[in-house]
Amino acid sequence: MSLQPFQLEIRDLAVRRGPRMLFERLDLSLSDGEILHLQGANGAGKTSLLETLAGLRRPASGQVLGLPEERGLHWLGHRNALNLSLSVLENLEFWCGLNGASTSACQPALERVGIWKLRHRLVRTLSAGQKRRAALARLLAQRRPLWLLDEPLDGLDRQGLELFAQLLGEHAAGGGGAIVTSHQPLPAGLSGVRNLVLSR
Amino acid sequence: MSSWTWFHRLASPPSFYRLADRLAPWLGWLALALLGYGWINGLFFAPEDYQQKDAYRIIYVHVPAAALSLSLYVGMAVAGFVALVWRMKLAESALIAIAPVGASFTALALVTGMLWGKPMWGAYWVWDARLTSELVLLFLYLGVIGLWQAFEDPRAAARACALLAVVGVINVPIVKYSVDWWNSLHQGSTILKMGKPSITAAMAYPLFASVIGSYLFAGYVVLRRLQNELLSREAGTAWVRELMGRSRV
Amino acid sequence: MTKRQKRMAAVLLLLAGLSVAAVLGFTAFSKNMMYFQTPSDIAGGKLPEGARIRLGGLVEKGSVQRGEGLVVNFSVADCDANLPVRYEGILPDLFREGQGVVAMGHMDGKTFVADEVLAKHDENYMPPELAEKLTTPDGKHSCAQFKSMGGST
Amino acid sequence: MNAALAILTRELRLALRSRMDWLLPLLFFVMVVLLFGLGARPNDPVLAGFAPSILWVGALLSMLLTLDRLFRADYEDGTLEQLCLAEAPLALTVGAKLTAHWLLTGLPLVLLAAPLAVALQLPVAGLPALVWGLALGTPVLSFVGGFAAALTVALPRAGLLLPLLVLPLLAPVLIFGAGAVRAALGGLDAAAPLYFLAAVLVLCLTLVPWAAAAALRNAFE
Numbered sequence: 001m002s003l004q005p006f007q008l009e010i011r012d013l014a015v016r017r018g019p020r021m022l023f024e025r026l027d028l029s030l031s032d033g034e035i036l037h038l039q040g041a042n043g044a045g046k047t048s049l050l051e052t053l054a055g056l057r058r059p060a061s062g063q064v065l066g067l068p069e070e071r072g073l074h075w076l077g078h079r080n081a082l083n084l085s086l087s088v089l090e091n092l093e094f095w096c097g098l099n100g101a102s103t104s105a106c107q108p109a110l111e112r113v114g115i116w117k118l119r120h121r122l123v124r125t126l127s128a129g130q131k132r133r134a135a136l137a138r139l140l141a142q143r144r145p146l147w148l149l150d151e152p153l154d155g156l157d158r159q160g161l162e163l164f165a166q167l168l169g170e171h172a173a174g175g176g177g178a179i180v181t182s183h184q185p186l187p188a189g190l191s192g193v194r195n196l197v198l199s200r
Numbered sequence: 201m202s203s204w205t206w207f208h209r210l211a212s213p214p215s216f217y218r219l220a221d222r223l224a225p226w227l228g229w230l231a232l233a234l235l236g237y238g239w240i241n242g243l244f245f246a247p248e249d250y251q252q253k254d255a256y257r258i259i260y261v262h263v264p265a266a267a268l269s270l271s272l273y274v275g276m277a278v279a280g281f282v283a284l285v286w287r288m289k290l291a292e293s294a295l296i297a298i299a300p301v302g303a304s305f306t307a308l309a310l311v312t313g314m315l316w317g318k319p320m321w322g323a324y325w326v327w328d329a330r331l332t333s334e335l336v337l338l339f340l341y342l343g344v345i346g347l348w349q350a351f352e353d354p355r356a357a358a359r360a361c362a363l364l365a366v367v368g369v370i371n372v373p374i375v376k377y378s379v380d381w382w383n384s385l386h387q388g389s390t391i392l393k394m395g396k397p398s399i400t401a402a403m404a405y406p407l408f409a410s411v412i413g414s415y416l417f418a419g420y421v422v423l424r425r426l427q428n429e430l431l432s433r434e435a436g437t438a439w440v441r442e443l444m445g446r447s448r449v
Numbered sequence: 450m451t452k453r454q455k456r457m458a459a460v461l462l463l464l465a466g467l468s469v470a471a472v473l474g475f476t477a478f479s480k481n482m483m484y485f486q487t488p489s490d491i492a493g494g495k496l497p498e499g500a501r502i503r504l505g506g507l508v509e510k511g512s513v514q515r516g517e518g519l520v521v522n523f524s525v526a527d528c529d530a531n532l533p534v535r536y537e538g539i540l541p542d543l544f545r546e547g548q549g550v551v552a553m554g555h556m557d558g559k560t561f562v563a564d565e566v567l568a569k570h571d572e573n574y575m576p577p578e579l580a581e582k583l584t585t586p587d588g589k590h591s592c593a594q595f596k597s598m599g600g601s602t
Numbered sequence: 603m604n605a606a607l608a609i610l611t612r613e614l615r616l617a618l619r620s621r622m623d624w625l626l627p628l629l630f631f632v633m634v635v636l637l638f639g640l641g642a643r644p645n646d647p648v649l650a651g652f653a654p655s656i657l658w659v660g661a662l663l664s665m666l667l668t669l670d671r672l673f674r675a676d677y678e679d680g681t682l683e684q685l686c687l688a689e690a691p692l693a694l695t696v697g698a699k700l701t702a703h704w705l706l707t708g709l710p711l712v713l714l715a716a717p718l719a720v721a722l723q724l725p726v727a728g729l730p731a732l733v734w735g736l737a738l739g740t741p742v743l744s745f746v747g748g749f750a751a752a753l754t755v756a757l758p759r760a761g762l763l764l765p766l767l768v769l770p771l772l773a774p775v776l777i778f779g780a781g782a783v784r785a786a787l788g789g790l791d792a793a794a795p796l797y798f799l800a801a802v803l804v805l806c807l808t809l810v811p812w813a814a815a816a817a818l819r820n821a822f823e
Contacts, residue, residue, distance in 0.1 A: 018353040019433075054687055056822045058287075075687055079680025085619045086612070097608035099689050252543065284816070321567045322541025332777065339770035346766050350757050359820045360753045364767065367749065367813055374774075387569070455691070466808025473801035477794050500788035 003145040003175040006068040007031045008053075013062035015048050021060065022048050023198060030177050032145060033192060035168060038181040040198030046181040047078070049198065050148045053179065071099070073146040078154075080135035082123045088134050089119040092141055101142045109140035113163065128155035136167065147171060147178035153186075161187045211290045213430045214439040220423045227420040234413030242406035249403075258316045260407060264414035265309035269337060270372055272302035272418060276344070277369040280362030292358035293433060295365060296348055297425035301418055303341035310334060330386040333375040340368040354433055485551050488525055488532040491561070504532065504561055505551045505569065513546055525550065525561070536563040543568035605690030606698035613702035623671070624706040631664035631711060635718045645723070653722035654732060654783035658776050661711045661736060665743045666768060668707050670761045672699075672751040677821065682755070686819055696818065697811035700748040701741075708740030724783070731786035731796065735779040738799040745810040746771050752817035775802060 010028040014021065022045030030036055038046050051057040053064060054075040067073065082091045092106045110116040113133040123131060132155045139147060147168075156164060165187035168178060172192055180186065186193055209215050242260035249256040276298040282291035313331070314324045325331065344361045351357030399407065434440050485505035509531055512524035520537045534552060544550060544566065554563035617624055638656045642649045676682045685695050715736050716729055724732070750767040754760035778795040786792040 018355070051822065056683060056686060056819075058823065071689060073687075075683065077680050077683055079678070079683070081680035081684045083612075083616065083675070083679060083681065085616055090612075090615065094608055094612045095684070097611075098605045098685075098695070100604050320541070320543050321569065322543075323567055326567065332773070336770045336773045339766070339773075343767045343770060346763050347753065350754070350760070350763050356756070356820055356823060359823075360817065363813055363817050363820070364753060367809075368771065371770075459691070459693075463808055466804055470801045470804040470808070473797050473804060477797035477801060500790055502788065502790075 003032065003143060004068050004072070005032045005175065006072070006145055006177065007066045008068075008146070008177070009063075009065040010053075011063045011065065013049075013052070013064065014060040015045055015052050015057065016060040017045070017048055024061075026062070026198075028196070030146075030179065032175045032177050033172050034177050035172050035186075035190065035193045036177075036179045037186050037193050037195045038179055038198065039183070039195060044198040046198055047150050050075070050150050050179060050181060051077075054148050068145040071142070071144055073148060074139045074142075074144045076135055076139065076147070076149045076152055078150055080131050081138070082131060082134055084124040085122060087120050087122055088115060088126070088137075091123060091134065092137055095138050096141055099142060105141045106137075109137040110134075112140055112167070113137045114159075129157050129160050132156055133160065133163075136164070140167070143174075143176075145176050147176065147180075149178060149180045151181055151183070153182050153184055165190050211288055213290060213293075213434050216290055217427055217430050217439075217443075220427050224420055224423045224427075227416045227423065231413050231416035231420055234409045235417065236413075238406045238408075238410030238413055242403075242410060246403045246406055247400070252320060255316065255319050258312050260410045262309060262312040262316060263407060264411045265305045265312060266334070267411060268414055268418050269302060269306035269309050269334065270375060271415070272298050272305060272422075273337060273341070273365075273369065273372055276302060277365045277372075280365040283358055283362045284366065289433070290430075292355065292362070293426055293429040294422075295344075295358060295361055297422050297429050299341055299344045299348065299361070301421050301425065303338060303345060305414075305418065306334065306338040306341055310338065328386065330375065333371055336371055337375055340364075340371060343368070487527040488530040489527050491532055491556065492530040501553070501555050503551055503553050504534070504563070506532070506549070508544070508546050508548050508550055510546045525552070532561055533559065534561045534563055536566055538564070538566070540566055541568040605688065606694055609695050609698035610702050613699060614705070617702075617706050624668070624710075627664040627667045627707055628710050628714065630667060631660045632714065632718065634660040634663060636721065639722055647723070650723045650725065653719055653724040654728065654780040655776075656722065657715055657719060657732065657736070658739075658780050661708075661715075661740060662743060662769070662772060662776065664711065665707055665740070665747055666765055668703070669747045669751045669764050669768070672703060672748055673755045673818065677755045682818060683822065686822065692815040692818065693811040696748070696752070696814045697807075700745050700811070700814070703748060704741045704744035708744050711740055712736045725787060727789075728783045728787045731782040731792040734792075734796055735782045735799060738796065738803050739775045739779045742775050742799070742803050742806050743772060745806040745814075746775075749810050749814045749817065752814040752821075755818065756821040775799065778802075 008028075008030040010026060013026040013028075014024040015026075016022060022043075026049070028036075038049065040046050048057060052059050053067070054073065056075075081095075082088075083094075086094070088110065089106060092110065093103045096103045096106060107116065110119055113136050115130055115133050115137070118126065118130060123134065126134065132152070136152070152164060153161060168180070168186075169190055171178060172190075210219065239260055243257055246257070248254050276295050279291045279294040279298065282288050283295060310331075313334075317326070318324045344365055347364055348357050348361050351360060431440055431443075485503035488504070488506050491504070504525060506525035506527045509524040509526045512522075514522045516522060518537070519539065520535065521540065522533065522535050524531050524533050526532070534554075535557075536552065536554075549569035551567045551569050552561065552563035553565040554561055556562075635656055638652070639649065673682065676685070686692055688695065712733060716733055719729060719732055747764075747768050750764055750771070751760070753767065754763055757763065778798050782792040782795040782799070785795065
């Protein structure tokens with residue numbers, strides 16, 4: 001199944017957090033096959049921009065056009081959306097069940113991120129990097145064209161970084177797009193990465 | 201679309217602030233005049249009641265307070281609804297401006313009602329539908345105020361309060377109609393009743409005056425609170441700085 | 450399901466829920482959900498012996514008889530029926546003949562034994578002279594506020 | 603529907619993992635009720651008169667204990683964000699979550715009420731009205747309580763605020779629930795207050811999930 005092509009268009013976007021205007025007049029576009037690396041100082045509004053695109057937050061003004069429709073995006077926030085008292089597999093199967101997907105995709109996804117052996121461990125007992133891998137497995141268990149990843153490299157070790165680069169590369173090559181925030185540079189070897197620095 | 205421009209103009213904080221500034225003194229003075237007429241006449245010159253003698257005179261405070269407790273809640277819930285659906289800033293501020301005023305009038309209605317109930321019914325408090333639901337109304341107001349205090353971000357606070365106010369509005373018809381639905385110890389409505397008037401003119405005119413006067417007074421207080429609310433929320437914007445600069449000279 | 454169909458389903462569910470709630474609410478109201486019962490209700494034999502109830506009605510003209518100590522016997526009436534009441538205790542200021550009262554107590558044979566009496570005044574405010582004129586000789590001038598639950602008032 | 607089922611199984615599975623979370627409020631309920639028994643004079647008939655109120659207030663308080671945690675874990679680990687963005691409407695998933703909350707905290711109270719009422723010397727005539735009332739009323743407690751919990755999920759110290767928000771909204775349930783028992787004890791028909799509770803329950807089931815969903819979305823803005 002190939003991914004639905006899309007052409008994301010952000011026009012004159014302004015986002016506010018509480019009383020503070022984070023940024024105004026932001027124009028941006030992203031189409032399938034592209035990866036955008038979003039940088040900026042703490043508090044510049046990277047996370048808020050991603051949250052706005054994901055639909056968790058309303059823009060103060062401006063438009064977001066051309067988001068891929070139904071089941072169009074995966075959001076991976078600072079937090080992994082993993083319940084500590086459930087096992088890795090139970091967490092993943094819950095998200096598949098909630099979104100009406102088959103649970104048969106869970107095994108290949110966990111194998112791909114290298115934690116299939118840990119599948120019956122409670123998330124509570126995993127390291128930060130292992131949790132991040134489990135969160136990435138959620139993106140793989142159900143294919144969606146647009147990935148919005150907030151600091152996905154947090155806690156990943158060197159192999160983890162390489163794995164992440166591979167996953168992102170495969171996603172883009174398969175017709176997906178991604179917007180990634182990160183303080184560190186994205187791992188080398190990724191092609192088609194654009195950089196954008198948010199500044200006040 | 202053009203017919204709506206006045207509406208959007210009105211809803212913008214600076215122009216509403218200026219309008220309120222012009223309107224508030226009128227409300228204040230008018231309220232003072234009506235309340236003066238109503239209370240002096242009601243307390244000293246109206247005839248005494250055939251059953252209750254002079255004790256009935258508490259209606260000149262009790263009835264306006266009770267009516268306002270409901271009206272202000274409805275006003276708050278409408279503001280909340282507007283804030284939720286159209287995300288209008290002015291409505292968010294209005295909700296917060298109304299809540300403490302409504303809570304005060306509800307408390308006043310309860311206290312005057314208790315003082316009236318002791319000599320008339322023979323008890324300060326009975327657990328019947330009208331009294332209980334009015335008490336619940338007070339707690340709903342306090343809930344909105346408490347929720348507002350707990351949030352740091354005023355917009356999130358206003359929307360949470362709006363939801364609570366809208367959900368709580370279900371209590372208003374219960375207070376209003378409890379006396380008709382249930383056989384309550386509390387008497388029915390005197391003013392808003394169909395058929396022949398049940399209060400003589402010499403008692404009624406001061407009552408009307410004190411009700412309208414209290415509404416104007418509540419309007420005055422809400423407007424002034426709303427102005428303060430707008431100033432503190434919009435602090436730092438150009439219009440507030442301009443206003444403050446001017447008044448300092 | 451498309452978005453439109455989803456919205457339709459949500460609206461239908463909402464309407465269904467609201468109408469079921471309304472039907473249940475009306476059923477509740479059509480049953481007895483009163484702060485007090487009237488003499489007609491009690492005469493109708495709807496109440497069991499010994500149940501603690503509130504009785505509401507007008508004190509009948511000429512029925513108040515003071516007994517030994519604080520004992521008072523009087524009769525409470527609504528538009529259709531009346532009921533003898535016995536009470537021992539201090540009555541509120543507003544208690545007098547022709548006045549609305551709400552009494553808490555239970556039935557003892559044919560008599561209602563009250564342990565608390567509250568005065569209920571009506572929503573009419575007028576000077577005494579006018580009240581004289583409006584009151585009918587049998588003292589029933591505002592019995593309408595004591596609705597019987599099964600009555601035709 | 604799949605989504606609702608997924609939430610239900612997840613919640614019940616979590617409940618099996620951390621049993622104390624829902625057993626402690628039950629224990630609290632039992633202890634509150636029994637303390638009233640201990641505090642009263644032995645075989646005091648007054649106790650039976652208060653039994654309906656004691657049981658209802660106990661149910662209300664033990665439910666209050668569980669509210670603060672209702673959405674907090676999901677808010678803190680990021681699950682709530684994903685639920686907001688999921689295909690399934692948030693109102694449906696929230697409804698499922700509140701249903702699970704009732705199954706774990708409300709239903710056991712309904713089952714425990716009859717033996718505790720006997721311990722308080724409530725006459726048998728009042729038992730059906732009590733159990734029916736709780737069966738209709740405890741879901742309302744869960745749903746309205748869930749709404750208040752959703753309003754305060756982003757607040758660090760919501761625990762103190764929750765009673766102020768919840769109790770006024772739930773006052774009618776308490777009045778009619780205890781009123782039904784009192785009516786039944788007096789030999790009167792308890793159907794009217796029970797019908798009223800049923801009406802409130804249906805109203806809550808239809809409206810509260812939407813209101814709670816709106817409150818949860820507000821937590822992210």
